[in-house]
Amino acid sequence: SQTIHQWPATLVQPVGSPLSLECTVEGTSNPNLYWYRQAAGRGLQLLFYSVGIGQISSEVPQNLSASRPQDRQFILSSKKLLLSDSGFYLCACIQLAGGYNEQFFGPGTRLTVL
Amino acid sequence: DQQVKQNSPSLSVQEGRISILNCDYTNSMFDYFLWYKKYPAEGPTFLISISSIKDKNEDGRFTVFLNKSAKHLSLHIVPSQPGDSAVYFCAASVGGAQKLVFGQGTRLTINP
Numbered sequence: 001s002q003t004i005h006q007w008p009a010t011l012v013q014p015v016g017s018p019l020s021l022e023c024t025v026e027g028t029s030n031p032n033l034y035w036y037r038q039a040a041g042r043g044l045q046l047l048f049y050s051v052g053i054g055q056i057s058s059e060v061p062q063n064l065s066a067s068r069p070q071d072r073q074f075i076l077s078s079k080k081l082l083l084s085d086s087g088f089y090l091c092a093c094i095q096l097a098g099g100y101n102e103q104f105f106g107p108g109t110r111l112t113v114l
Numbered sequence: 115d116q117q118v119k120q121n122s123p124s125l126s127v128q129e130g131r132i133s134i135l136n137c138d139y140t141n142s143m144f145d146y147f148l149w150y151k152k153y154p155a156e157g158p159t160f161l162i163s164i165s166s167i168k169d170k171n172e173d174g175r176f177t178v179f180l181n182k183s184a185k186h187l188s189l190h191i192v193p194s195q196p197g198d199s200a201v202y203f204c205a206a207s208v209g210g211a212q213k214l215v216f217g218q219g220t221r222l223t224i225n226p
Contacts, residue, residue: 004157032212043120043218044158044203051212090157094212102148103214105157 002027004106006091012112019064019078021109023091026072031093033074034103035066038088050074086113117141118206120217128225133191135220137204140185144206148214149178149189152201161202162189194224 003026013019025031035047046059048066056066063082067075074091091106119138127133135149145166150158164171164178164187171178177190191198201221205214 036216044205044216046213046215049213088155092157102160102163104160105150108155108157110155 002031002093002104004091004093004104006089006106006109008109009107010110010112012114013081014114015083016080019076019081019085019111021076021089021111023074023076023106024072025074025093028072028093030071033068034092035074035076036090036092036105038090038108040087044090048076081113083113086111116218117144118204118215118217120202120204120220122220123218124221124223126223126225127194129196130193133189133194133198133222133224135189135191135202135204135222137187137189137217138185139187139206141206141208141215142185143208144215145209146207147178147180147187148205148207149176150203150205150216151198152203152219158203191222194222196224196226198222199224 005024007022032051034049036044037047038044048056048058050056050068053068053071064078089109089111092103094103117140148163149161151161152158162173162176162178164180169180175191180187201219203219204217207214
């Protein structure tokens with residue numbers, strides 16, 4: 001079964017500083033990978049998804065970017081953080097094996113921008 | 115445009131009783147629906163799903179009902195237990211689970 005690792009678990013950053021959040025997946029190959037954000041009191045918003053190395057789709061215009069340098073590695077970045085970037089960031093994956101597949105989520109990273 | 119809506123931000127139920135969480139959707143193309151459970155500071159965990167060819171799916175204490183004509187699904191938990199206290203998200207997708215659209219979540223509290 002898949003295991004998703006995310007780090008760091010928590011992060012406090014000043015406004016204007018850069019960001020790099022990492023997600024790695026074990027136990028699967030060629031997964032679809034996803035970045036979500038849960039802002040305070042809100043649902044899960046899909047930010048980016050990737051169907052393969054170097055393939056990134058952005059769901060909403062924002063201050064963030066994503067990259068997939070390896071099959072099981074997904075990185076979320078920003079050059080300059082905004083206060084509105086605070087939230088709980090979740091990485092998820094599915095391995096397509098025909099039919100319907102549910103997404104599995106990592107433990108998340110709590111980002112606070114001050 | 116919120117395609118998946120959970121209109122109740124919170125729900126409080128007595129232990130042993132039935133918990134009913136509701137979800138409405140607007141996109142008639144959705145054909146697969148899921149429920150996730152989330153504890154604070156953790157990632158959501160998959161609970162139960164249903165495809166649009168069914169109107170009911172059951173797994174132990176959890177049952178999901180789908181009413182396609184009303185574009186409504188619900189999650190029933192019976193009997194409710196204290197460990198069920200969490201935030202529950204419904205999600206929907208078109209043509210498989212490659213991209214999920216989530217609702218805002220409902221915080222369920224089970225009172226002893």
